[in-house]
Amino acid sequence: MSVTWTRRKRSLLRFWADYRGHKAGVVGLAVLLVAVLLALIAPLFIDAGVTNVVRGTGEKLAPPSWDAPLGTDESGRSVLLMVWWGSRTSLLIGFLAALLSMVIGTVLGIVAGHFRGWIGAVVLRVTDWFLVLPSLVTALVLAAILGGSTTTIIVAIGVTSWPSTARLIRAQTLAVEARPYIERSTALGGGHWHITTRHVLPNVAPLLLASTTLEVASAIVTESTLAFLGISANKTSWGTMLRGSYDWGAATSGAWWYILVPGLCIVTVVMAFTLCGRALETVLNPRLRSAR
Amino acid sequence: MRKLFAGLAAVVLLAVGTAPAQAAEPGKPKVVRVGATQAMDSMNPFLAVRLVSSSIHRWMYGFLTVPDAKTLQPSPDLAESWTTSPDGLTWTFKIRQTNWSDGQPLTAEDAAWTFNKMMTDDGAKTANGPAVENFASVSASGQDLTIKLKSPQASMLDNPVPIMPKHVWEKVGDIAKYDAETYPAVTSGPYIAVEHKKDQYVKLKANPGYWRGAPKIDELQMIFYDNPAAAVVGLKKGDIDLLGRLAPPDFEALKGDGNIVQWNQQGRRATYLQINHGATTSDNKPIGDGHPALKDPKVRQALHLAIDKQKLVDEVQNGLAKPADGSIVPPMYKDFFWQAEGEEKISFDVAKANQILDAAGYKKGADGIRTMPDGSRKLQFRFSIHTDTPIEDKLAEYLTGWFKDLGIALTTKRLDSSKFTEETGTTALFDIAISGWSVNPDPEEVLATHLCSRRPTASGEGGGTESFYCDPQYEQLYQQQLKELDRTKRAGIIKQMLERLYTDAPVIALYYPNDLEGYRKDRIASITPIPEDNGILYGGSGYWPFYTVEAVTTDTAETGGSNTGVIVGAGIGVIVLAGVAFFLVRRRGGVADDRE
Numbered sequence: 001m002s003v004t005w006t007r008r009k010r011s012l013l014r015f016w017a018d019y020r021g022h023k024a025g026v027v028g029l030a031v032l033l034v035a036v037l038l039a040l041i042a043p044l045f046i047d048a049g050v051t052n053v054v055r056g057t058g059e060k061l062a063p064p065s066w067d068a069p070l071g072t073d074e075s076g077r078s079v080l081l082m083v084w085w086g087s088r089t090s091l092l093i094g095f096l097a098a099l100l101s102m103v104i105g106t107v108l109g110i111v112a113g114h115f116r117g118w119i120g121a122v123v124l125r126v127t128d129w130f131l132v133l134p135s136l137v138t139a140l141v142l143a144a145i146l147g148g149s150t151t152t153i154i155v156a157i158g159v160t161s162w163p164s165t166a167r168l169i170r171a172q173t174l175a176v177e178a179r180p181y182i183e184r185s186t187a188l189g190g191g192h193w194h195i196t197t198r199h200v201l202p203n204v205a206p207l208l209l210a211s212t213t214l215e216v217a218s219a220i221v222t223e224s225t226l227a228f229l230g231i232s233a234n235k236t237s238w239g240t241m242l243r244g245s246y247d248w249g250a251a252t253s254g255a256w257w258y259i260l261v262p263g264l265c266i267v268t269v270v271m272a273f274t275l276c277g278r279a280l281e282t283v284l285n286p287r288l289r290s291a292r
Numbered sequence: 293m294r295k296l297f298a299g300l301a302a303v304v305l306l307a308v309g310t311a312p313a314q315a316a317e318p319g320k321p322k323v324v325r326v327g328a329t330q331a332m333d334s335m336n337p338f339l340a341v342r343l344v345s346s347s348i349h350r351w352m353y354g355f356l357t358v359p360d361a362k363t364l365q366p367s368p369d370l371a372e373s374w375t376t377s378p379d380g381l382t383w384t385f386k387i388r389q390t391n392w393s394d395g396q397p398l399t400a401e402d403a404a405w406t407f408n409k410m411m412t413d414d415g416a417k418t419a420n421g422p423a424v425e426n427f428a429s430v431s432a433s434g435q436d437l438t439i440k441l442k443s444p445q446a447s448m449l450d451n452p453v454p455i456m457p458k459h460v461w462e463k464v465g466d467i468a469k470y471d472a473e474t475y476p477a478v479t480s481g482p483y484i485a486v487e488h489k490k491d492q493y494v495k496l497k498a499n500p501g502y503w504r505g506a507p508k509i510d511e512l513q514m515i516f517y518d519n520p521a522a523a524v525v526g527l528k529k530g531d532i533d534l535l536g537r538l539a540p541p542d543f544e545a546l547k548g549d550g551n552i553v554q555w556n557q558q559g560r561r562a563t564y565l566q567i568n569h570g571a572t573t574s575d576n577k578p579i580g581d582g583h584p585a586l587k588d589p590k591v592r593q594a595l596h597l598a599i600d601k602q603k604l605v606d607e608v609q610n611g612l613a614k615p616a617d618g619s620i621v622p623p624m625y626k627d628f629f630w631q632a633e634g635e636e637k638i639s640f641d642v643a644k645a646n647q648i649l650d651a652a653g654y655k656k657g658a659d660g661i662r663t664m665p666d667g668s669r670k671l672q673f674r675f676s677i678h679t680d681t682p683i684e685d686k687l688a689e690y691l692t693g694w695f696k697d698l699g700i701a702l703t704t705k706r707l708d709s710s711k712f713t714e715e716t717g718t719t720a721l722f723d724i725a726i727s728g729w730s731v732n733p734d735p736e737e738v739l740a741t742h743l744c745s746r747r748p749t750a751s752g753e754g755g756g757t758e759s760f761y762c763d764p765q766y767e768q769l770y771q772q773q774l775k776e777l778d779r780t781k782r783a784g785i786i787k788q789m790l791e792r793l794y795t796d797a798p799v800i801a802l803y804y805p806n807d808l809e810g811y812r813k814d815r816i817a818s819i820t821p822i823p824e825d826n827g828i829l830y831g832g833s834g835y836w837p838f839y840t841v842e843a844v845t846t847d848t849a850e851t852g853g854s855n856t857g858v859i860v861g862a863g864i865g866v867i868v869l870a871g872v873a874f875f876l877v878r879r880r881g882g883v884a885d886d887r888e
Contacts, residue, residue, distance in 0.1 A: 053607070053686070054693030075607055075686070144679075148706055230680050234704050247682035249541045 018283045025279020031272035039087045050081035051236040061248075061255045071257035073241070074248035079261050082236055087265065089237035093154055094220035094269075100158030101219070102165060102212045109169025110196050110204070114177065127166045135160040136225060143231040150233040157222050165211055169204050176203045206284035210277055217273035224266055238262040321510035322843035324816060326830060327523045327532035331491045331516045336472035337454045338409070338416040343537075343730075343831055346419075346452075348494055348514060350835050353454030354480040356385055356403070356437075359733040361836045362824050364625065365779070366449035366733075370398070370480065371437070380444035380777055381428075385437040390503040392457045394478045400432035405458035407439070415468025420453045422737070444775040446782050450734030455480065482507045482839045491516055508842045527552065527810055534811040534819075536830025539683065540610035543808040551814045556612060557826050559807035560833070562620045563613075565800040566727040567592055571720035571760035574747045579760075580720020585664055585671050590652045592797040595724075596638050597645035598694045605803050608686045612808060616801035619790040621735050623804060624827070627779065628735050630787035632794055642697050649698060662699040672701040673723040676716055679706045684726050687802075691724075718748045720760060727758060727799065733833050736774075739789055742798065743770060761798040807831075817842040 019025055049055050058068055058076035065071075070080040112123040139156040146152035176182065182199055190198075226232065227239025228246070241262040245251070250258040330344040337349045354370035371385035387400045407430040410416045410423075417424075428440040441448070457478045464470045476497070477485040482504070483496035494514040498507045515532050517523035524542050527535045528549055538546075546552050568582030569592065585591045601615035614623065617638075618631035632638065653665035662671040675691060677684035688704040695702045702724070707715060716725040729738045740746060744762035769789045776782040793799060807828045811819065820840040821827035829837045 052693045052696070053689040054697075075689070144708070148704070230706065244682075247541075247685070249545065252545055 015283060019279055022279035022282065024275045025282075028272040028275025028279065031268060032276060035087065035269050035272065036091065038084065039091050042084055042088060046081055046085060048085065050078065050085050053077065061250065061253055061258065063255075064257055070261050071255065073244060073258055074250075079241075079257055082241060083238065083261055083265055086236040086238050086241060086262070087269075089150070089233065089235045090220055090223060090239070090266075091269070093150065093157070093223045093233070093237070094216045094273075096154045097157035097161070097219040097223070098212050098215040100154060101162040101215055102208060104158065105162035105165025105211075106169050106201075106204070106208060108162070109166040110173050110200055112166065113170040113173025114192065114196050114200065123166075124170070127163045127170075130160070131163040131167070133160070136222065139222060139226060140229060140231060143226060148232055148234055150235065153223060153226060153231070153233050156226070156231075157219050161215065161218065161222070165208075165215065168207065168211055172204045172207055173200050176200050207281075210280035210284055213273055213277035213280055217270045217277065220266065220270055220273070238266050242266075322508075322845070323511040323513060324509050324534065324838075324841055324843055325513040325515055325532045326838075327515050327517055327526055327535040328830075329517050329520050329523050329537075332488065332494060334471060335477075335485065335488055335494075336467070336470050337419060337456065338467055339418045339470075341419055344514065344516075347831060348485070348496070349454050350481070351483040351496060351512065351838055352477060352479040352481045352485055353456065354398075355454055356451050357449050359450075359822070359834050361820065361822055361834065364733040364823050364833070365627075370403070370455055374449070376777065380775065381441045383439045383441070383448055385439070387435045387437055388503060389435065390480065391501055392459075392478050392480055393476070393484050393499050393501060394457075394460075395501075396457065396459055396478075398455075398457075398480055400435050400437035402458045403437045403455045404430045404432035405462065406453060406456045409456075409461075409467065410453065413467055415466065418468070422740075423451055423453050444777070446774055446777055447734045447736040450732060450736070452732070482835055483512055504839070507839050512838060512841075524810075527812065530812060530815070533815040534809065534830060536807075536809040536828075538808040538810065540612045540808065541682075543612065543810065544610060546810045551812050552810050553813050555807070555809035555811065555821075555829060557807050557821065557828065558614070558622065558624045559805050560622055560624050560732075560828060560831075561728055561730045562616060562622050562804050563726070563728040563802050564616070564620060565595075565802065566716060566722075566725045566759050567595070567798055567800065568720055568723050568725075568760065569798050572747060572762065573750050574745060575750050576762075577750060579748070580722070582720060583671070583673055583723045584669065585654070586673070586723060588652065589796060590648050591654070591671075592800070593638070594645040594648045594698060595695070595700075596797055596800050597641050597648070598698050599691065599800065599802065600640040600694065601802055602640075604687065604690060608683055608690065609803065609805055613803040613805045616803050619793045619801050620729060620738055620799065621731055621786070621790060624823070625731065625733065625735065627783045628786050628790075630790040630794075632791070636791075636795065638794075642694070645698055654699070656699045660696075660699055661701050670701070671699065672703070674705045675702050676705045676707055676712060676722045676725040678712055678726070679708050687726065717757060718752055729758065730831075735786060739770060739773075739786065742793065743767065759798040761793075763792065763796065763798075766792050813844075815844055817844045 053075040056072070056076035058072040058078065060072065060074055060076050062068060062072045062076070068078040068080065070078070070083070073079055073082065108123050108127060112120045112127065114120070115123075139160045142156040142159070143152055146156065177195075177200065182195060185195055185199060223237060224239030224242060227237055228243045230243065232240045232243070239262075242259065245255070245258040245262075250256075328344045330342050332340070332345050332348070333342045334340040334345060337353065340346060340349060356369060356371040357366040358369040359365065360367040368388075370388050370390075372388045374383060374385045376383055385400070385403070387398065387403060390398050392398055407424055407427060410421065411427055411430070426442050426445050428442045430440075431438050439448075457480070460478045473488060475486050475488070479485070479499060482499055482502050484499050485494060486497050487493075487495040493516060496512045496514075498510050498512075500506045515526070517526060520539060520542050523532070523535050524538070524545055526532045527546070530551075543554065543556070546554050567586055568580060570578065570584075570587040571580045571582055573579050601617075605611060605613045605615050618629060621628050621630070623629045623631075649662060654662040654671060655665075656662050657670070663669065664671070673695070675688050677688055685704070688702075692702045692704070705722075712725075715721040716727070729741070731738050741756060741758035742761040743757075744767055746757040747760055747762060748757070766789055769785050769792070773782050773785040773789070776785060794801070809829050811829070818841070819829055819837050821829050822832040822834045822836045
């Protein structure tokens with residue numbers, strides 16, 4: 001027990017030392033931690049009431065002032081508070097959709113890589129089929145059919161974005177299963193379940209972490225896109241704010257704060273996720289590591 | 293691919309066709325161009341249902357009667373005069389001595405043919421079928437048209453059917469498949485359609501032989517746009533001269549342009565909430581999944597009390613509407629308009645609404661949401677709106693906020709328009725839905741949308757109900773007003789019906805949106821709305837605005853030098869347009885292919 005723990009601790013420390021070497025990755029991580037922390041502590045200071053139009057008492061589309069440091073929207077709500085509260089929806093959908101996509105992608109990727117026969121072929125073809133589907137259109141249609149709620153948006157994004165993960169995992173599974181110790185394990189009587197969960201999964205996990213981090217970024221962008229196109233979870237998110245600024249002519253009335261603030265939030269968080277993901281990839285992907 | 297070139301060629305033709313017109317010398321034809329964000333569904337008046345189509349047909353064809361420009365009461369059009377038998381079942385119209393635009397005389401034969409066609413051919417009923425439902429027989433002798441009715445009908449003088457030339461239309465085989473794309477059209481109204489390019493424009497020439505006298509302009513064009521934003525830019529740039537039916541943000545975008553007159557007058561529309569108060573089919577079987585709490589009039593009344601209509605007008609409609617203290621007939625129709633006063637009037641009062649719900653036994657739970665008195669269900673309602681309608685989205689946000697103070701959770705459900713129509717009109721899969729109606733000078737049709745008989749049949753055939761309402765008192769009043777030929781007495785009965793709708797609240801009127809339009813005063817010298825004192829330009833219930841429109845004569849401002857510039861500009865415009873059209877057509881082709 002203690003031996004494994006020391007080993008794990010050592011490898012974790014080694015990983016952190018490697019990661020620290022990537023300046024951009026550290027910056028991204030810091031930004032992310034701040035964003036997530038802010039989203040988590042938001043209920044201590046404000047509540048969903050800040051997005052309630054009935055409570056919007058400010059002037060419409062007022063420029064930044066002491067009362068509303070980042071201006072107000074078309075119903076007199078503070079853009080700052082809305083962005084703060086909206087980050088909860090955006091991040092939640094981003095994380096959960098990425099998680100869903102990761103789970104589907106991992107299971108199908110390992111299945112496709114492990115079972116080489118017709119099962120693998122079928123799974124692979126299905127993956128390819130999903131890969132060539134225009135994912136935004138599919139997500140739009142799905143969300144429209146399922147109706148607008150947080151869950152349906154997560155499902156719509158999740159089920160359209162897994163194929164690339166599956167492809168990646170399958171390739172890694174093939175590589176892992178070509179190693180001699182897998183053959184040894186099979187010889188010792190290891191079944192499919194043992195091999196996939198005990199040997200393949202731990203080996204693809206690092207890659208998966210990096211890929212998921214990048215997936216969160218794209219899920220946040222997809223959520224904003226869907227919201228901008230009119231498919232939202234009926235909750236304030238950065239995407240619905242952008243949509244509102246477009247609907248209510250913020251650009252023509254010169255309300256730059258209404259467009260810029262949620263837009264910059266999306267850019268910052270997505271950038272942070274991307275930086276982290278890239279850094280993780282470089283640290284964890286054996287191929288990239290050896291190339292360094 | 294062929295489609296692509298056809299589209300491209302059409303656009304180039306359009307550009308070439310319109311560009312020289314702008315640069316022409318004084319004495320050039322006076323053209324007024326109207327923008328629309330809807331395209332024609334059909335040039336065949338028996339089939340066309342869209343507002344844009346019925347407007348164009350209104351400019352082309354005569355009707356039995358036309359609403360008076362001042363009072364909106366029925367006044368003579370093709371029918372010079374009329375008489376009614378004492379039992380109200382036989383109507384005799386004297387048809388005016390005039391000619392069709394091809395020189396043939398117009399007789400009662402034409403009118404009789406039009407109505408008989410609609411009565412005998414189901415294909416011809418598409419557009420205005422209900423208008424002849426009550427007709428027993430129609431016959432003609434010379435200029436006399438006799439219509440026998442099955443039962444008395446007070447709205448006879450608001451007949452929406454354009455009279456068609458028999459000698460042209462009787463040659464048509466299958467009317468349901470006929471697109472009427474033969475030009476010039478044979479008409480009896482102020483204009484003659486001479487050209488139609490699908491999704492692009494319709495051109496109408498003035499009818500020189502029109503019995504009221506030819507219009508004051510030579511040509512009227514209707515230009516179609518894909519979306520309101522493009523049409524607003526078109527108006528600002530001067531590609532069109534008039535644009536009607538604007539949304540408040542688009543209307544405000546016209547502010548500050550010295551050449552554009554912002555037209556903000558009372559409208560003919562009412563916006564209201566439709567409440568699923570226990571929907572049933574026409575054989576009184578429950579249908580749909582409406583929330584049981586909404587069957588309770590007290591809950592409906594509480595909802596009504598919790599809506600601050602003035603705030604909705606200010607915030608959702610940018611102040612460009614009138615809060616509704618009445619029902620579904622807007623104040624434009626002074627004769628029939630009713631509004632609540634005194635005790636009966638429901639004003640925004642959340643505390644009172646909460647009291648009503650408390651007293652009725654809807655207790656608040658720990659999460660602040662009320663439950664049914666028997667504790668079976670929480671008061672969580674769905675609010676169905678259309679996709680891509682910022683105004684309805686904003687409305688939903690406000691209702692959600694107010695209802696939350698009542699302990700009622702409201703979630704918004706966005707549906708595309710065909711699904712919306714199905715769920716709120718046939719299958720009743722809704723709790724509360726947005727609704728609205730553009731009311732005609734005779735409100736019979738909008739009143740009929742709340743009749744028992746309009747509910748869907750057991751097999752799910754839609755009957756055109758707007759509320760699934762079925763109320764004996766309302767039915768009885770409706771039958772009474774049908775038979776009442778005295779306008780004042782009939783208006784009294786109609787007001788009672790509106791009062792019933794207000795107090796029973798199967799629908800809750802929110803506001804009457806203003807009629808928002810814009811026109812270029814450097815192109816249009818004068819235009820008279822309908823009704824004349826405070827009314828509508830485009831989409832009104834008569835041809836008056838576009839019959840009386842006067843164009844600005846251009847011999848004042850333009851000098852010879854500018855022509856070259858205009859021509860060069862037009863040339864560049866053609867090239868740019870062609871390029872844009874190329875991509876648009878290609879893109880649209882792509883989408884069309886996707887759908888197949």
